[in-house]
Amino acid sequence: MTGGKMGHYNEMFEGESVRDPYARLSQWVGTMPDDFRQMKQAEAEALFRRIGITFAVYGEGGDPDRLIPFDMMPRVFEQAEWRKLERGIKQRARALNAFLRDVYGRGEIIRAGRIPARLVYQNEAYEKAVVGIVPPRGVYSHIIGIDLVRTGKDEFYVLEDNCRTPSGVSYMLENREIMMRMFPQLFRNNRIEPVDQYPALLRRTLESVAPPKCTDRPTCVILTPGHFNSAYYEHSFLANLMGVELVEGQDLFVDGEFVYMRTTTGPRRVDVIYRRIDDPFLDPLCFRSDSMLGVPGLMDVYRSGGVSICSAPGAGVADDKAIYTFVPEMIRFYLGEEPILNNVQTWTLWKDDDYKYVMENLPDLVVKEVHGSGGYGMLVGPKSTKEEIELFRRKIEANPSNYIAQPTLSLSTCPTFVEEGIAPRHVDLRPYCLCGDRIELVPGGLTRVALREGSLVVNSSQGGGVKDTWVLSE
Amino acid sequence: MLSRTASNLFWMGRHLERAETAARLLDVGQRITLLPNTDAGYQNEWNSLLQASGTAGVFARKYGEATQEKIEEFIFFDRDNPSSVVSCIEKARESGRIVRTALTSQVWDALNVTYQELRRIERTPREQLDTASLTDFTTGHTSTVRGAINATQLRNDGWHFMNLGYSLERADATARLLDVKYFVLLPRIEFVGSGLDSYQWQVILRALSAHRAYHWAYGGDITAGRVADFLILNGESPRSLITSLYEAVWHLEGLARRYGPDVPASARDKAREVLDALQERDIEMIFDEGLHEFLSWFIGELASVSALVHQDFLLGGA
DSSP states (O other), X not given: OOSOSTTXXXXXXXXXXXXXXXXXXXXXXXXXXXXXXXXXXXXXHHHHHHHTOOOOOTTTOSOTTOOOOEEEEEXXXXXXXXXXXXXXXXXXXXXXXXXXXXXTTTOHHHHTTSSOHHHHHTOXXXXXXXXXXXXXXXXXXSEEEEEEEEEETTXXXXXXXXXXXXXXXXXXXHHHHHHHHHXXXXXXXXXXXXXXXXXXXXXXXXXXXXXXXOOSSOOEEEEOSOTTSTTHHHHHHHHHHHTOEEEOGGGEEEETTEEEEEETTEEEEEOEEEEOSOGGGSOTTTSOTTOXXXXXXXXXXHHTTSOEEESOTTGGGGSOHHHHXXXXXXXXXXXXXXXXXXXXXXXXXXXXXXXXXXXXXXXXXXXXXXXOOTTOSEEEGGGSOHHHHHHHHHHHHHOGGGEEEEEOOOOOEEEEXXXXXXXXXXXXXXXXXXXXXXXXXXXXXXXXXXXXXXXXXXXXXXXXXXXXXXXXXX | OBHHHHHHHHHHHHHXXXXXXXXXXXXXXHHHHTSOOOTTOHHHHHHHHHHHHTOHHHHHXXXXXXXXXXXXXXXXXXXXXXXXXXXXXXXXHHHHHHTGGGSOHHHHHHHHXXXXXXXXXXXXXXXXXXXXXXXXXXXXXXXXXXXXXXXXXXXXXXXXXXXXXXXXXXXXXXXXXXXXXXXXXXXOGGGTTSHHHHHHHHHHHHHTTOHHHHHHHHOSOOOHHHHHHHHHTOTTSTTSHXXXXXXXXXXXXXXXXHHOTTSOOHHHHHHHHHHHHHHHOOHHHHHHHOHHHHHHHHHHHHHHHHHHHIIIIISTTO
């Protein structure tokens, strides 16, 4: 194994020598016989299937019980690297929540001319129904998933923020669980910070934002769209680990000032709802009237302080790809600090200069839909054929303000098990930041890996895999 | 516990038991047609099965005239028949998937394997399958699931709901299987007491995997009175009406104890009342009343208990 391809930062190497955090792993891999690796890989797969962690891929049909590929080679951060990331992530989470509080209140940042009003108030995710409501502790987004990429030893960029209901945390937990079960020796030889406190921290976070009318210990629930949802496993997994009920809309009803769930011993009041359904489906009386997933009257109870909804309706306005470009500005405006983590340079196609530049340089850029997610509706210029680029060009021309463009980053790679042995593959990182009375971050996150050689798309819906993510303690 | 969770557990139990009943019905039908028979021919026997399972209407609309192949397809594989083995096992697995966290991994494994195997059987050409192996498959796998439930599940309210589903469904199934006999015999009342008659009773016993148990319990001849007594009033017989109902009452009592006086217990009260009414009868009284009339009454009472379970626990007080 060597330092990998030219141009891409390989996280395992410094020049030709193995970096400290990977030293023991490198030995471990070096002494592992091929057949042992294959045996362990099969074992891991059997464990995943048995536990039932599967991922249905949107729009592909086929096997709904498909497994997300798991790579046994962990990705490692040393303590100093992680501390910097942690500070940057928490800073960003504070700024995003301050922004939400502002734009549903007086809108100071807009009055100050730092963000165009149109981008906020005409945003699809901006929810007029919650203007003027300040949720408990002023927190709108309680679980923020921040997608990071690395391009060099000390170069990290934020790719996007997820303020609504970021998924994938169950993989962070299960990947660790399975690694510990299969390779206990590795964990004895390396001092790795644990992540399994996440469910308890999440529950604590949810309880800390109980509504004003809740006087006892708050009852929290997870609201799922149901077992047909591709993330249903994660919903039931978290409910199980937190010891809270997993409810569907039909299990809840509004009576007077409160929300109740239907139980075998009669109605039971619900104080905090960690919802995993989108805003438009929350309450058919307030949003989409054809929604069967939500709870009629929920928003009235929310407005009058009878229940907390996490994340708050309307939180999505902060994680839009157009708003993204202004997050460094938010950090300066609300916190009076300089951003610790950088944004990726972004061209917004509704500006004439940007539009011109992007259209002239399409083959070198990554173009994304403003509201797209999951790796759909994007163009990776350098990886696309002429035809694909021209096809995409016409889509942009039809609706330029629907797109942003970014340079093609030279994503870092991590050693990854592949058919032929071990090879570098591109990775990203999604840590999960919890915001309640405190801001917490477990040392770790979900590392996604693009398993196809040279591919930059790590989304699980596009054939990406996952890795265990280690933070070494001092 | 969420009402929806309880409901899924209850129906998981019911559907597993119902799948088993469907398989047993198939077995009864198969054996009855092996007899040199009445002048109405095979059709009569097969129709009696459909009558007893309450699916004659669905069948007639889809298939028209009954033949053995069509009926096997209908009772085992057909998704349009809500009581077919495939329908029931699919529904049970679906319920199990929804409440995954309320099940132990052993129970989920057993349930999931049953489903995966069934999918495999579905893809097998029908001529390679015989009725006996389909029945064995079903009773074998449903037993494994039941075993896993009773060996590994916490004895909490969820366990009571699953077993309540099982016991109510089983009481219903035994009553319906007994009723098959009534429908088969109905046109030719002069057969009563004949060799044919006792052979048919024996078939019922076999279908309930009870013919050996019957000989241990009663010795000697198979007579209508004794078989009916065994399947209705004998507390040792595992699938008798009285045993099944007794278990249902036991689980309802367990729930009532657990939930205390604030939660209504009308299902328990009703089930107790039916159990008392059963215990007051002997088999002569039942025959005087008319077996079919008695069974219809019993099936009706079970439906009331089931409706009350729904009302007491599954609506969530809304």
